Amino acid sequence: MKTFCGRANPTTGSMEWLEEGEDYDYHQEIARSRYADMLHDKDRNVKYYEGIRAAVSRVKERGEKAIVLDIGTGTGLLSMMAASAGADFCYAIEVFKPMANAAVKIVQKNGFSDKIKVINKHSTEVTVGPDGDMQCRANILVTELFDTELIGEGALPTYEHAHKYLVQEGCEAVPHRATVYIQLVESTRMWSWKKLFPVHVEAEDGEKILVPPSEVENCPGLPSVCDIQLNQMPSSDFSTLSDVVKMFSVDFSKPVQSASTYYRVQLEPVKSGKAQIVLSWWDIDMDPSGMITCTMAPYWVKPTSALQWRDHWMQCVYFLPREEPVLQGEKLYLTAYRDEYSVWYSLQKARADEEEDKADVCVESPVCRCRAHLLWNRPRFGELNDQNRTRQYIKALRKVLKTDSVCLCISDGSLLPVLAHYLGAKQVQYFVLFFRSLHFSLFFKANNLEDKIKIIEARPELLKPSHLEDKKISVLVGEPFFTTSLLPWHNLYFWYARTAVSTHLASNVTVLPHSASLHMMVVEFQDLWRIRSPCGTCEGFDVRTMDDMIKDSLNFRESKEAEPHPLWEYPCKSLSEPQEVLTFDFTKTVPQQCLSTEGSVKLSRKGKSHGAVLWMEYHLAADISVSTGLMQLSNEKGNCEWNPHCKQAVYFFSSVIESEILSDPTAVTYAINFDTKTGEIAMDFKL
Numbered sequence: 085m086k087t088f089c090g091r092a093n094p095t096t097g098s099m100e101w102l103e104e105g106e107d108y109d110y111h112q113e114i115a116r117s118r119y120a121d122m123l124h125d126k127d128r129n130v131k132y133y134e135g136i137r138a139a140v141s142r143v144k145e146r147g148e149k150a151i152v153l154d155i156g157t158g159t160g161l162l163s164m165m166a167a168s169a170g171a172d173f174c175y176a177i178e179v180f181k182p183m184a185n186a187a188v189k190i191v192q193k194n195g196f197s198d199k200i201k202v203i204n205k206h207s208t209e210v211t212v213g214p215d216g217d218m219q220c221r222a223n224i225l226v227t228e229l230f231d232t233e234l235i236g237e238g239a240l241p242t243y244e245h246a247h248k249y250l251v252q253e254g255c256e257a258v259p260h261r262a263t264v265y266i267q268l269v270e271s272t273r274m275w276s277w278k279k280l281f282p283v284h285v286e287a288e289d290g291e292k293i294l295v296p297p298s299e300v301e302n303c304p305g306l307p308s309v310c311d312i313q314l315n316q317m318p319s320s321d322f323s324t325l326s327d328v329v330k331m332f333s334v335d336f337s338k339p340v341q342s343a344s345t346y347y348r349v350q351l352e353p354v355k356s357g358k359a360q361i362v363l364s365w366w367d368i369d370m371d372p373s374g375m376i377t378c379t380m381a382p383y384w385v386k387p388t389s390a391l392q393w394r395d396h397w398m399q400c401v402y403f404l405p406r407e408e409p410v411l412q413g414e415k416l417y418l419t420a421y422r423d424e425y426s427v428w429y430s431l432q433k434a435r436a437d438e439e440e441d442k443a444d445v446c447v448e449s450p451v452c453r454c455r456a457h458l459l460w461n462r463p464r465f466g467e468l469n470d471q472n473r474t475r476q477y478i479k480a481l482r483k484v485l486k487t488d489s490v491c492l493c494i495s496d497g498s499l500l501p502v503l504a505h506y507l508g509a510k511q512v513q514y515f516v517l518f519f520r521s522l523h524f525s526l527f528f529k530a531n532n533l534e535d536k537i538k539i540i541e542a543r544p545e546l547l548k549p550s551h552l553e554d555k556k557i558s559v560l561v562g563e564p565f566f567t568t569s570l571l572p573w574h575n576l577y578f579w580y581a582r583t584a585v586s587t588h589l590a591s592n593v594t595v596l597p598h599s600a601s602l603h604m605m606v607v608e609f610q611d612l613w614r615i616r617s618p619c620g621t622c623e624g625f626d627v628r629t630m631d632d633m634i635k636d637s638l639n640f641r642e643s644k645e646a647e648p649h650p651l652w653e654y655p656c657k658s659l660s661e662p663q664e665v666l667t668f669d670f671t672k673t674v675p676q677q678c679l680s681t682e683g684s685v686k687l688s689r690k691g692k693s694h695g696a697v698l699w700m701e702y703h704l705a706a707d708i709s710v711s712t713g714l715m716q717l718s719n720e721k722g723n724c725e726w727n728p729h730c731k732q733a734v735y736f737f738s739s740v741i742e743s744e745i746l747s748d749p750t751a752v753t754y755a756i757n758f759d760t761k762t763g764e765i766a767m768d769f770k771l
């Protein structure tokens with residue numbers, strides 16, 4: 085079966101219809117899934133195995149048969165562990181068909197077909213009885229249904245149902261329990277992902293301050309979890325205001341309730357400060373005694389030597405509804421609310437009785453009302469709050485603005501028109517071109533600029549002279565930033581929009597940025613390589629079927645394509661010097677023919693070349709550029725500092741080479757092609 089999926093091309097902006105076979109979603113799912121990452125998570129695997137062995141022994145010691153229910157079996161790994169540990173029979177449930185098929189193959193290959201029955205169903209559809217999927221209820225419940233927030237993948241309703249219908253009372257559970265921990269912190273960096281800070285602009289007639297609208301100030305933000313690799317957050321970027329506190333725990337061996345509820349703990353700040361953020365992570369105890377624990381605790385809570393890198397479980401950042409000044413030693417109450425799938429927090433100052441009632445009222449999860457949190461994701465908030473970046477734009481705008489400028493800004497939800505207004509003389513006219521309904525006018529209202537800056541809601545190709553009051557544009561500006569961009573070069577949409585509005589531009593128009601360049605560097609990743617690396621065997625079980633499946637899915641569409649990753653979270657070292665590989669001249673329209681380049685890079689440092697990183701730099705005005713990728717390269721070791729607000733493109737090489745001899749550096753040849761019709765960048769590397 086084929087389906088046609090319509091989408092706006094992120095680079096060219098044009099609508100296109102893609103023919104998708106029914107396998108497309110499967111391949112996407114598998115290629116992008118975290119199965120490989122889980123199989124590489126040694127700490128997790130070893131502890132599950134220990135916990136499963138202990139549970140099987142306990143059941144056997146009671147003289148019972150060990151009947152295992154493994155919900156969400158994936159590759160079948162945990163069922164195979166149970167069977168090896170002596171379980172009499174395992175029911176391995178997997179809802180995702182391609183995975184269930186893979187599990188059947190893997191189980192067979194490892195010789196467990198007589199002990200493990202793979203059932204391709206959602207656990208809530210599984211039946212028990214002589215004619216059912218399961219002959220009888222199980223007495224060991226094994227699952228791995230957790231996400232970074234613990235419950236985001238539906239663990240609670242699944243457990244609730246399993247205890248009611250699929251397992252015996254008093255069953256063993258692996259894991260036995262999960263505990264969620266929190267720590268209250270102050271962090272300007274993390275707070276800048278939710279709040280818009282006032283922007284200070286030194287104008288000719290004094291300092292101007294761009295203030296965020298009250299709607300944005302008071303907005304609860306987004307309900308979705310903010311999960312990050314907290315271990316990459318330097319301790320200088322936050323200040324802990326409380327000890328680590330147990331927030332709540334769930335015993336998986338007893339009936340579980342998924343209905344909304346809340347938990348409250350008392351906190352005594354260890355230091356005075358501004359409470360803004362709740363950092364959170366969890367651990368799972370694989371056995372009742374708590375001797376086998378797998379923890380997500382960050383580096384300052386446990387020794388770095390014990391850290392296991394993993395991407396499928398990270399840590400959570402929760403934003404308090406508002407910043408709260410707290411004093412060392414004062415009594416505070418932190419409340420965690422949860423529904424079936426998510427968690428959120430609020431902080432109360434003492435007076436517990438009155439607050440008790442309030443807690444019951446405030447059980448609705450945060451939902452963005454101001455729309456800014458829908459328009460700008462969290463990294464984008466961080467970017468807008470980045471004062472260094474703002475300064476570059478201010479400097480560049482100063483250079484290009486004249487007293488009689490007529491400006492047009494093309495960027496999603498950009499503050500550039502406001503900056504330009506403050507910097508320019510009063511006659512300057514500004515137009516902002518929007519074609520997505522963004523309700524952005526509130527920013528202009530909050531700063532009394534509604535009559536100074538005109539929002540045009542039209543697609544660039546539909547712009548009419550009347551929109552511009554029959555004026556020609558003398559300064560065209562853009563950051564550029566578009567919400568539809570996934571890969572760095574998708575923001576080249578600015579170039580396409582600029583091309584579409586060409587007839588409205590004055591002959592001597594200034595375009596800011598005047599050009600962009602694509603840069604590339606070969607790197608060795610500290611850990612990220614794992615997500616693409618085959619596993620072979622996992623705790624002694626042959627999982628090559630899974631490796632092959634991932635490889636097939638990657639080859640299905642992904643080959644010769646890069647993928648976006650925020651590299652501040654994924655350290656790497658450079659093996660080559662950064663190179664500029666393509667340039668895009670925004671003073672001219674998009675050319676008809678493709679832009680291509682070929683060349684080679686020398687691997688000047690010792691290491692494993694896992695792939696190439698690509699990013700864009702925008703050249704705003706003479707000598708003023710902003711990078712969305714590499715910010716700094718420390719030359720001795722090749723450590724890279726990446727722009728923390730942007731995702732960079734990573735192209736994983738199909739095979740890894742080790743560069744050794746520095747006197748005769750290995751070269752990697754590349755061919756990169758930007759197809760101006762499709763807006764796609766194809767690349768090929770030869771090692």
Ligand code: SAH
Pocket residue numbers: 122123155156157158159160161162177178179180183205206207208227228229238242
């Ligand atoms: N148990 C494997 C895989 C864990 S990933 C391992 O530990 O390596 C979780 C898997 O559970 C996914 O494949 C997902 O499709 C499946 N899943 C999640 N909830 C489920 C449910 N309620 N019923 C059946 N499968 C489920």
